[in-house]
Amino acid sequence: MGRDEGWNGGRLVEMTTEECWELLVSRPVGRVAYADADGLVVLPVNHSVTDQMIRFRTSPLSELARHVDGQRVGFQVDGTDDSHESGWSVLVRGRAALTDVDLHERGDGRPHSWVGGNRLLVVEIKPDQVTGRRLLAT
Numbered sequence: 001m002g003r004d005e006g007w008n009g010g011r012l013v014e015m016t017t018e019e020c021w022e023l024l025v026s027r028p029v030g031r032v033a034y035a036d037a038d039g040l041v042v043l044p045v046n047h048s049v050t051d052q053m054i055r056f057r058t059s060p061l062s063e064l065a066r067h068v069d070g071q072r073v074g075f076q077v078d079g080t081d082d083s084h085e086s087g088w089s090v091l092v093r094g095r096a097a098l099t100d101v102d103l104h105e106r107g108d109g110r111p112h113s114w115v116g117g118n119r120l121l122v123v124e125i126k127p128d129q130v131t132g133r134r135l136l137a138t
Contacts, residue, residue: 010137014131015131017130027079030075032068034096036067053125053126055122065098072094074092074093081137084137094126096123096125
C-alpha cells in the first residue's frame with residue numbers, strides 16, 4: 001500500500017490575524033519572496049517583528065536590496081509536525097522599504113543578522129495582508 005493510500009488527510013483551518021502575529025514572532029527564520037528580472041526569488045532570512053512590522057538585515061550590494069525597495073513582497077513563516085502530518089503557515093503581503101541599520105536602536109526593532117559581513121540595511125515590510133492556516137491531523 002502506498003503512503004497516500006488509505007490516508008484520510010487532515011483538515012485546513014483559517015487562523016485569526018492575532019494567531020498569525022503570534023506565530024510570526026515565534027520563529028526566528030522566515031522566507032522573503034520578491035521578483036527580479038528572471039522571475040520569483042524566495043530567500044530564507046532571520047527576522048524580528050516589532051510594531052507589526054517585519055524587519056531583517058541585508059547588504060547594500062545584495063540582489064535583495066536592489067529589488068525590494070518600494071516593491072510588494074511576500075513573507076512566509078511556517079512550522080510542521082512530521083510525525084502527526086500537521087502544521088501551520090503564515091503569509092504576509094506588503095510593501096518593503098530599505099532603511100539604514102543605525103536608525104534602529106538595539107533591542108527596539110533592530111534585527112540581528114546571523115550572516116556576517118556588511119548588513120547595513122534593514123528591510124522593513126509593512127503588511128497589507130496577514131493570513132494563515134493550520135493543517136490539523138485527523
